[in-house]
Amino acid sequence: MIDAAMTLLDEAGLDELTTRKLAERLGLRVGAIYWHVKNKDELLAELADRIVGEALAEPLPDMSTTDQLETTAMALRRAMLDHRDGARLVAGYAVPGSNSLALADRLIGIARTAEVPLPLAAHACDALLSYTTGFVLQEQQQPPGATASGADEALELSGLPHLAELLAAGIPDRETAFSAGLRLITAGVIAK
């Protein structure tokens, strides 16, 4: 059931993930869905939790504290990117009681082993999670035929000198942009 929903999500995206299409894929009538699951929101919550679970499954090699924090955040990003609209799902339906809490606990734990005081560790965890989901959300937003690379259609840049300069200098790819933001956050944690 949830497996079928997951593959339907991956193939069709969140907007097309409908109870009726799910039923059809399972060879059932719509109503049958509601024997397995209370409602659609519960279904989506389970999907979101599963995605966060994939991030959690990633092993953590021996490395510096900041690298461990960054690796964990990158695992979350990977897990969300691995599923269509993954970030929207996690941001919108991931619910306490589940893997999200475990992920938060892991992040705080990493910071604490480096003797980071609890309040700062909590804020760092919060910042990393908000940043990561915010970043991937934006990343997965441009959906259909966004011209993959190069300066695409001339958007209005008059009055936006810095963006113009940035466009001329070349926009960095998503990977390095994400890592750079991550570094800004984690550096602040141990520097304190």
Place this chain on the structure above:
Amino acid sequence: MIDAAMTLLDEAGLDELTTRKLAERLGLRVGAIYWHVKNKDELLAELADRIVGEALAEPLPDMSTTDQLETTAMALRRAMLDHRDGARLVAGYAVPGSNSLALADRLIGIARTAEVPLPLAAHACDALLSYTTGFVLQEQQQPPGATASGADEALELSGLPHLAELLAAGIPDRETAFSAGLRLITAGVIAK
């Protein structure tokens, strides 16, 4: 038209912001909506842009570079919090060509006046925007009767020692949590 949509959003939330309810509020039939606007997505994009515009309207007093960056991010947070589901709207429908670009340009500009090199300034801008929308998204998520303060219903904390400790120590309020994350990012920008 967009004004009516905005107040409907504020009163009813994004899920209840429906073309039919909007028409009813305007004393029209549904079809009439589509004379004013191409489709619902365009309507939502205009709302999102308007919200970002409110953030842009906030004046920037004379202060340190990091304070200016933080003030700008806080203005965006305020603007999103000022409207029901503001973050979901901005994250999901804000589109280039509009106030989002102006906001990004402003952030990069602030960093650049402090002689931050362009690539770092761009990454800082990216990080601040992703963090802020991610944070407020989460903030506006718990919708209905989330027990406002205090440790609410016992969620399962076995195996989550750090979260348990955090809960015992008291969860910091959203304001200071947001500021703390902001500081982590901005500190990294000038420290470099």
Place this chain on the structure above:
DNA sequence: ACCTGAACACCGTTCAAGT
């Protein structure tokens, strides 16, 4: 220019009734 009437192709959810 601006709107109505009326339809089309969808949704999520419920619930008696079947097996």
Place this chain on the structure above:
DNA sequence: ACCTGAACACCGTTCAAGT
């Protein structure tokens, strides 16, 4: 225990036709 049939109350969108 698991599913069907059939309905209910909604959606967004289109488009001829009216004024």
